[in-house]
Amino acid sequence: MREPRDLIDPAFRQYWNELLTPDLLHQLIKGTFKDHLVAWVINYITLTAESEREAKRILDDIDRRIASVPAFPGLRRFPQGRNFKQWTGNDSKALMKACAIRFVSRNVFLPVLTGYVPDKMIRCLDAFLEFAYLARRPSHDTTSLDAMDAALARFCELRSIFVETGVRPNGFALPRQHALLHYTRMIKLFGSPNGVCTSISESKHIAAVKRPWRASNRNNPLLQILRTNTRLTKLAALRVELGRRGLLHGDLISYALRKVGLAPPQDAQLEREELHANEQD
Known part of the structure; x- marks a missing residue:
């Protein structure tokens, strides 16, 4: 059976990447960061540790360091370290943020891995995180694009450590x-x-597919979805439509009381509530 990429005309195969728009979720966050760099660091520790028990001890200590990130607004904590039941895009982004805020400064070691991986590997991760956060900016100019190219060049050079x-x-x-x-x-x-x-459609996928x-x-879930x-x-x-008709104001008890004449009309009641709110302001 032929592979999908074999169906592409060889004359255009080398250019197919240039036909795709950047995908932060699957190329940058879940792709390069989670599936590649995180996995490679774990593989390095496993390969270089003296024993399987020692590798487990090192990884547990890394988890402890990740879990030690203090609480801060907008920063997610990872009490269990990197051991997620299932990695999602939000998990990867939050872990990148935790690393960037807690552990990364430009051209400085990542303390969470200090002593366990070579310095060159630390600088490789640093260069990638810098590129990733530049790429995720809501707007770009010549300066940011030049910085992205510089960070990516450092990453491509330093990843030879692997x-x-x-x-x-x-x-x-x-x-x-x-x-x-x-990207640039x-x-x-x-x-x-x-x-x-693709995170735009991914969020719709959660509401339209996963939750239903x-x-x-x-049993035959498609029809139920x-x-x-x-x-x-x-x-x-x-x-x-009910809101447009004004049928969502008040509650059933207020409606019943108005019907039997034990409560003021709805318009008068709304005016009284607005007046009371204005007096409190």
Whole structure:
């Protein structure tokens, strides 16, 4: 059976990456950071440790350091370290932020890994995180694009440490990392990657597929998912219409009291509530 990439005309195969817009979620965050760098660091520790028990001790200590990040607004804590049941894009972004805020400063070691990995590997991670946060900016100019190119050049140079240590003996024929080389050009063509990232549709996927699937009985779930989405859409439309007609103000008891003459009319009651609110302000 032919591979999908074999179906592409060889004359255009070398340019296919240039036809794709940047994807921060799958190329940068979950791709290069989670699937590549985090996994490579763990592999390095496993390969160089004196024993399996020693490797486990080192990884547990790294988890302890990650878990020691103090509470701070906008910064997620990881009490369990890096041991997630399932890595999501938000998990990866939050861990990158924790590393960037707590452990990373420009051209300075990552204390969470200090003593366990070579300095060159630390600087490689530093260069990638700098590129990643520059790429995630909502707007770009010539200065930011030049900084992205410089950070990416350092990352591509320093990642050779993974070849030298035997983690990646066959090099870096990795489409997701190769795509990073086209980021600045694509930003010039299409604007900030935030506007073309698959995380936009991913958030819709959660509401339209994952949650309805969890609410189903797993038996022929597709029809149940479609029915759930249809009903939720109709309920949302009904709520808008009822709100437009003013039928969502007050509650059932107030309505019943007005009907029997034990409460003022709705308009008078609303005016009284607004007046009371203005007096409190």
